[in-house]
Amino acid sequence: MTPDTARIHDEIVRRNPAEPEFHQAVAEVLGSLEPVLARHAHLRELRLLERLCEPERQVMFRVVWTDDHGVPRLNRGYRVGFSSALGPYKGGLRFHPSVTLGTVKFLAFEQIFKNALTGLGLGAGKGGADFDPAGRSDGEVMRFCQAYMTELYRHIGPHTDIPAGDIGVGTRELGYLFGQYKRITNRFDAGTLTGKAHTIGGSHVRTEATGYGVTYFLEAMLATRGDTLDGKTAVLSGSGNVATHAAAKLHDLGATVLACSDSTGTLHDPSGLRLDVLHEIKTARRKLDAYPELVPHARFLPGTTPWDIPCDIAVPAATQNELDESDAIALTKNGLRALAEGANMPCTPAAIDVFRDAGIAFAPGKAANAGGVATSALEMRQNASRERWDFPTTDQHLATIMREIHDTCLTTADEHDRPGDYTAGANIAGFLTVADAMTTLGIA
Numbered sequence: 001m002t003p004d005t006a007r008i009h010d011e012i013v014r015r016n017p018a019e020p021e022f023h024q025a026v027a028e029v030l031g032s033l034e035p036v037l038a039r040h041a042h043l044r045e046l047r048l049l050e051r052l053c054e055p056e057r058q059v060m061f062r063v064v065w066t067d068d069h070g071v072p073r074l075n076r077g078y079r080v081g082f083s084s085a086l087g088p089y090k091g092g093l094r095f096h097p098s099v100t101l102g103t104v105k106f107l108a109f110e111q112i113f114k115n116a117l118t119g120l121g122l123g124a125g126k127g128g129a130d131f132d133p134a135g136r137s138d139g140e141v142m143r144f145c146q147a148y149m150t151e152l153y154r155h156i157g158p159h160t161d162i163p164a165g166d167i168g169v170g171t172r173e174l175g176y177l178f179g180q181y182k183r184i185t186n187r188f189d190a191g192t193l194t195g196k197a198h199t200i201g202g203s204h205v206r207t208e209a210t211g212y213g214v215t216y217f218l219e220a221m222l223a224t225r226g227d228t229l230d231g232k233t234a235v236l237s238g239s240g241n242v243a244t245h246a247a248a249k250l251h252d253l254g255a256t257v258l259a260c261s262d263s264t265g266t267l268h269d270p271s272g273l274r275l276d277v278l279h280e281i282k283t284a285r286r287k288l289d290a291y292p293e294l295v296p297h298a299r300f301l302p303g304t305t306p307w308d309i310p311c312d313i314a315v316p317a318a319t320q321n322e323l324d325e326s327d328a329i330a331l332t333k334n335g336l337r338a339l340a341e342g343a344n345m346p347c348t349p350a351a352i353d354v355f356r357d358a359g360i361a362f363a364p365g366k367a368a369n370a371g372g373v374a375t376s377a378l379e380m381r382q383n384a385s386r387e388r389w390d391f392p393t394t395d396q397h398l399a400t401i402m403r404e405i406h407d408t409c410l411t412t413a414d415e416h417d418r419p420g421d422y423t424a425g426a427n428i429a430g431f432l433t434v435a436d437a438m439t440t441l442g443i444a
């Protein structure tokens with residue numbers, strides 16, 4: 001960082017105490033912008049950076065619901081609208097016990113640049129609650145979602161703020177959330193939430209989009225090095241929406257997926273994960289340690305991460321700061337060629353430095369995982385026009401968008417003397433788009 005951006009960062013830390021993930025996300029972006037600020041002095045005069053790092057609005061609310069024994073339970077809900085310069089606030093909801101205001105702010109901040117990169121007219125937001133869906137019955141999840149939406153509904157809408165899924169929020173939760181929204185507002189405003197089931201206005205490919213998009217980005221990155229995914233080995237972390245669909249597309253494109261994980265440990269199948277078995281386990285909402293019961297040569301390694309398994313390709317797809325410097329050193333020593341962040345901010349800054357120094361092709365989450373939100377924009381488009389696109393058409397749109405995001409990052413990095421640095425390319429391209437819109441909109 002320059003003395004100027006370091007001063008801005010210090011002020012953000014002072015104004016937003018005890019939000020380390022938010023500070024980290026801001027530091028990474030500010031650290032990339034030096035070449036831009038040197039060329040566009042007027043952006044400093046307009047105090048664009050300070051304005052961009054302050055959320056436009058933050059909502060925090062009580063969520064009370066009853067468990068299966070009739071006992072009232074209490075959680076805290078959040079929704080942060082970070083920037084509406086490019087369009088309505090857009091971003092997912094995370095239900096996980098670790099969620100704090102700082103978590104939601106870091107995620108919403110990342111969303112600004114990601115959504116700008118899609119070129120689809122999306123502002124940035126994120127939300128969630130410290131609710132833990134693990135072990136909760138279907139009825140409990142439904143009552144929690146209804147209670148959460150009973151407050152959230154007044155802050156969202158197809159032209160205001162459009163939530164979607166994230167950790168702990170998938171098609172089931174979005175169905176319950178939309179059901180309550182529809183009941184309270186007396187409107188079938190399908191474009192208020194994305195990631196819905198197909199029967200209630202969801203788009204084909206939205207479920208698969210983030211994982212597929214990560215894989216399309218990897219494909220494009222390897223192509224610049226004259227390489228392909230065919231015949232490569234891959235490891236992933238997580239075993240949720242992003243990880244399982246990235247695994248499926250990697251498999252389709254000829255890679256062998258050796259491992260995935262959850263918060264309790266790593267599943268390693270040296271002959272390649274059986275995706276049908278994984279699907280069966282996930283559908284039954286069972287844990288990964290059930291896999292070796294069905295595929296006896298596989299091992300579940302409690303308390304471990306996948307990063308010491310030798311592989312060509314790595315896709316961290318669970319959560320923030322899950323891959324640190326020592327993991328990066330282990331992966332690099334074991335022959336890693338490319339890494340794409342499926343999760344938001346899964347690699348620590350020190351890990352990213354290791355990959356950069358080793359010349360590993362590194363794709364930051366805000367570019368590599370943008371396929372999810374991009375397909376949400378395609379869902380909004382279909383909801384607005386009442387059209388229904390088929391799976392291959394939607395997938396084709398997604399693949400094109402991911403190639404365009406890849407090319408934008410690469411070209412922008414080149415133009416700003418950071419050749420091959422996808423992080424710099426993503427941050428600079430996203431920032432310039434939002435800065436242009438903010439300048440056009442006037443001081444607000």
Ligand SMILES: NC(=O)C1=CN([C@@H]2O[C@H](COP(=O)(O)OP(=O)(O)OC[C@H]3O[C@@H](n4cnc5c(N)ncnc54)[C@H](O)[C@@H]3O)[C@@H](O)[C@H]2O)C=CC1
Pocket residue numbers: 165166167168169170210238239240241242243261262263264317318319320322342343344369370372373
């Ligand atoms: N669902 C989407 O469309 C998008 C998701 N993402 C990001 O991808 C990541 C994964 O999200 P989803 O697959 O949607 O969620 P999910 O709820 O379907 O799966 C999350 C997975 O991560 C694991 N996990 C969660 N917290 C963990 C922790 N503290 N330590 C270790 N493992 C943990 C869970 O066991 C699970 O396997 C998140 O960082 C999310 O922000 C990014 C873009 C879009």
Ligand SMILES: O=C(O)CCC(=O)C(=O)O
Pocket residue numbers: 090091092093114162163164165166194344369370372373374376
């Ligand atoms: O589809 C969306 O609106 C949001 C996806 C999301 O939360 C993300 O990109 O991290």
